[in-house]
């Protein structure tokens with residue numbers, strides 16, 4: 001049987017007025033992918049190709065520096081938020097290092113001075129990702145038949161968004177885990193992966209490699225959308241398998257929610273249709289704190305990793 005592909009959606013109709021049939025086509029594909037497994041790719045998404053290429057090259061240069069130089073951009077092991085450069089500790093099954101940033105104006109950011117232009121490009125990437133995230137959020141709100149602007153008004157504070165650029169060292173003969181299978185804890189995640197691949201999504205119980213394609217971004221639906229929609233839309237289960245040939249680089253943007261927001265299944269997906277809520281409500285900051293701890297203090301045992309199942313009813 002041929003490997004089922006991940007659908008690719010052209011977002012250009014959302015950048016021009018009047019293309020209603022183009023918008024409908026895109027929404028139909030997205031709604032289907034979100035209902036089944038929460039994963040799709042986008043093209044003509046608004047992030048310019050030259051900015052993506054430059055960001056990838058600069059990230060490769062940064063990660064090629066010595067640990068000592070990279071650690072100049074670290075916040076230290078006891079920092080409340082893992083801004084700046086970090087490497088997964090040896091006991092973690094996840095083998096990667098990363099540079100994490102909050103919105104460009106955030107006082108938490110620790111951005112490297114070198115390579116020159118890196119900081120400016122990171123900030124530029126961040127702003128483009130926010131714009132694309134807002135378009136995706138509108139589309140998802142419509143696909144869920146929520147009142148116009150519902151998600152936009154609920155999620156009206158962008159200060160908790162964050163972006164990570166990552167490097168995974170090549171797989172060894174015995175071990176190739178980059179990131180263990182997981183779902184993301186935010187609303188919507190966008191990934192720019194290098195042409196070497198490595199990202200895989202679980203679809204109908206099978207791991208499907210997401211084949212990289214120039215200019216394409218990968219999108220996955222994350223836990224908050226799954227909770228709000230009472231599991232109508234799925235938070236994608238995904239993982240990174242390290243390729244053997246060389247290091248792999250990526251950019252991952254976590255379009256998030258302000259911490260004081262209450263997250264629970266919406267009435268449209270529960271009492272209004274006579275369905276029981278599948279999750280208890282929670283403050284986003286409480287869940288986010290546990291998720292950040294997964295990153296900064298990764299548990300050795302998979303069962304100790306904080307995930308959405310803790311709120312399941």
Ligand SMILES: O=C(O)CCC(=O)C(=O)O
Pocket residue numbers: 164166179184191193199238239240250251252
């Ligand atoms: O590096 C990637 O392609 C994806 C990383 C990822 O899934 C994550 O950081 O949550």
Ligand SMILES: [Fe+2]
Pocket residue numbers: 182183184189238
């Ligand atoms: Fe992820």
